[in-house]
Amino acid sequence: MNADPYPRQQQPRADSALAVEDRLYSALAIVRVVVTINMVALNAYRRDSFSYPTLALAVVLALVVWTGVAIWLYGRRSTRTPALLVADLLIAVAAIGVTPWLKTESFNATLPGFWVMGALLAWAIHWHWKGGLVAAIALSLADLLPREVVDQGNYGNVFLVLIGGPIVGYMCESLQRMARERDAAEHAAAAAEERTRLARAVHDGVLQVLAMVQRQGAASGGQWAELGRLAGEQERGLRSLIRQQDTVPARSGGWVDLAGALEAMATAHPVRVEVATPGGAVLVDEHVGTETVAAVKACLDNVLAHVGADASAWILAEAAHDAVTVSVRDDGPGMAPGRVDEAAAEGRLGVASSIRGRIEGLGGTATVQSGEWGTEWELSVPDRRI
Incomplete structure (x- = not known):
């Protein structure tokens, strides 16, 4: 018997937490589609700002294709791996990095624009506030380092990215924690209800008989007293089993x-x-x-x-x-x-x-x-x- 009546249990990621993560990635898929449409429209509108419009078009088409691939890969738990998250962030950083080459060194808006939110939010969902912070720092550095001048608009965008990533990550972690706590509460309530039902059934039958044998055996003495003692031990053991069936939840x-x-x-x-x-x-x-x-x-x-x-x-x-x-x-x-x-x-x-x-x-x-x-x-x- 464990001396500690409250043994600490390993708590793997519950199915409820993974279900919350699935729903968050489903919502992110919609966000990816919206920001991709926005990226295509803005780059078409700003096509005259590109020094190499053909190459810029190829990069835009590549980002559109990656959007579809990412939505499909993130939609399956088996392919939602750290390698996918790293590749997603590297593609976003690379899309920002080629902007000075496709435009000019005095560029203002980056080619992907808000499209990089897909990678940022994916890291926040999977690795919570720490992931959101790391992705935000990487994207911010990729945006600021090539610039000759950082204006108020650039500063505002970077500031929003740096606080938005960790905040979204913290909220995702909170949602998953609440899902696990809800499951634990429902499990405990179901176990308590089942224990109550079982306790009534046992108390009306077996426990009453064992208690009667214990009392009668003690009163009779001799071999009957030993039988009564054994009945008492069995009664205590049975009560313990009833109680222990939901000790963990x-x-x-x-x-x-x-x-x-x-x-x-x-x-x-x-x-x-x-x-x-x-x-x-x-x-x-x-x-x-x-x-x-x-x-x-x-x-x-x-x-x-x-x-x-x-x-x-x-x-x-x-x-x-x-x-x-x-x-x-x-x-x-x-x-x-x-x-x-x-x-x-x-x-x-x-x-x-x-x-x-x-x-x-x-x-x-x-x-x-x-x-x-x-x-x-x-x-x-x-x-x-x-």
Whole structure:
């Protein structure tokens, strides 16, 4: 059993994020068509500014052909590779670079013009704000370096490219992240619903029978007591399986399922523990969940140390509107009144720090009651996710 109740999972790019990327490239295809038409129209209008009009026409036609090829290649995931993105950007830079040769050294507008937006936006979609920034810098340098004079219009175009690329990239990354978080939330909700349905079915049948065998066996003694003990172990194991079926999807966005974590921790503890939790997930802040589970484990460790491995304990988790309460009870002989405060005064801070210190550090409360029936800790922590 993993000691960490919240194992960190590798998160590959989800299908939802790739679906968002597909839609963005589909939108980019429309942009490519528009800027290509604009490029052809402007160069036809400015044909008298070219020193080599025939070569300029060949470059324009080559860019039109590349537009069609790029739309087709970007439309398929298998061909949407880093090599394609690099080639796309190099073609855009080259189209800017040949402008002084096709026109004159005192040129104003570059031959591709806004056509280079295709490569810029492709890098922003695939590599997010970093890709948008790199592509923007490359295109800006290719535009500015050959110029003898940089006027206000040139500066304005470069400025828009430099801020537009990273901003578009950041927005694309945000859309993909939201798609992944939506999928995680839907998965967690579906898993919780299925767990609730399964828990009802199991509780109405198998768990009730196992609990009855446990009680009757303990009361009968002898071999029946051993059978009751085995039934109790099977009941706890079955409850743990029900809870663990969605342990991973319950952990999302800094929130964890406290109920599932308590089940996992109790199953691994040497003391016989029965856990009762609400039917659905109990989502709390990750730090709150970690500290609460550690405090509950400290309670069980005290049971093991002062009562023994044959002791039994019960954990009850209840979720209110703005807090979660976890009760830990054992069947030991109890302890003298004020014993916890007395131990703290003597400098033995085990209970004070491992239980009360953790819970009070979360803004909650930890109270203890004890008698001949045993000892019960009640831990109340705030910050439950609704």
